[in-house]
Amino acid sequence: MDAVISSTGLAKTYGGVRRVDGLDLAVPAGVVSGFVGPNGAGKTTTLRMLLGLIRPTEGRAWVLGTEITKPHVYLPQVGAMIEGPAMTPALSGRANLDLLAVLGGHDRSRIGETLQLVGLAHRADDPFRSYSLGMKQRLGIAAALLPDPKLLLLDEPTNGLDPAGIVEIRQLLRRLAGTGITVFVSSHLLSELEAICDHLVMIRAGRLVFQGPTSELLARQLPRIRAVPEDSADLPVLARLATDRGNPAIISDGAVVVDAPATFAGELNREAMQHGITLVELAARQNNLEDAFFALTGSATGDTGITTLEAAR
Known part of the structure; x- marks a missing residue:
């Protein structure tokens, strides 16, 4: 074999x-x-x-x-x-x-x-x-x-x-x-x-x-873009701008996190400027193994202990 x-x-x-x-x-x-x-x-x-x-x-x-x-x-x-x-x-x-x-x-x-x-x-x-x-x-x-x-x-x-x-x-x-x-x-x-x-x-x-x-699993995952507006009141608007363009976005820890190709960062920056939103942080990163694991298991938690297992069921 x-x-x-x-x-x-x-x-x-x-x-x-x-x-x-x-x-x-x-x-x-x-x-x-x-x-x-x-x-x-x-x-x-x-x-x-x-x-x-x-x-x-x-x-x-x-x-x-x-x-x-x-x-x-x-x-x-x-x-x-x-x-x-x-x-x-x-x-x-x-x-x-x-x-x-x-x-x-x-x-x-x-x-x-x-x-x-x-x-x-x-x-x-x-x-x-x-x-x-x-x-x-x-x-x-x-x-x-x-x-x-x-x-x-x-x-x-x-x-x-x-x-x-x-x-x-x-x-x-x-x-x-x-x-x-x-x-x-x-x-x-x-x-x-x-x-x-x-x-x-x-x-x-x-x-x-x-x-x-491992490379095959990581290649399946879209990069994530993290955008932080100067004014936190702009978070919902920024998230909507990304979502309206077909890229799922959530608000987490004072930032908008978007599942999208890295090239979308430039587009999001332009859209933010057109809507009067100043970004103090804009970065794209490739998802890691932990991101892939939670995507596959359906878990939204960041803990790989037994609590994650229960949450993923």
Whole structure:
């Protein structure tokens, strides 16, 4: 099979609630693929099914060309970190990896290589308890790399990290993809996935919303023009000028926001001048992944947490 991860009608029900609902996945090889969705959308449940940790209620799935009913066949070529790394605090980073390599039957000679790859070679002999949260996450990824995997599955690897830690993980994932590993990373931090992902799988309430190249999704979205009049009393008039010309506009945070091609900015500026409206700000920007997500899910909120999921239903 061409796809590294694929499925047809994949579903999982817990207690009468359908957590994953008929996913048809197709993740190509050699990409960083973002698994996007609000908290509670079914991302972790899907990853657990792909790893053979739980059985699907319905449907079929394949990892590296092998059906997930035979995890012993494909798991030796898969690295994973689900819900954070589990390490022994008193042991050093190197000793933790050595223990995991012995338990997993992995080549212990790869420990130095993986520590170097995740940027922890200089702290390899320090106790795990002395690591920052970002370093702990990177050591967890190093553990997932011990099998020399073709596929790396990561569940919320930036969860709880400060901005510097998030940047560290972002750079690491790009380096890993450069070595030929396919990375499938779940997150609800859309801005971070936009920065690193070539490919996206987007779900809401367990259902597939979009999958394909990130560029394809972003190309579907019209740019947005933000116009701020000097006198706030002119906001309704400015919005009407845009809407009358076939470009939907809303008033938000003291500005008129218009979904329109960037070229419409000049026309809007001229119309404003003709109606005696002075603009103090006029700018066009391309929509980002967060804009695309909310457009697809029908949510008007800016939060990708569980409240967004409820609002989008």
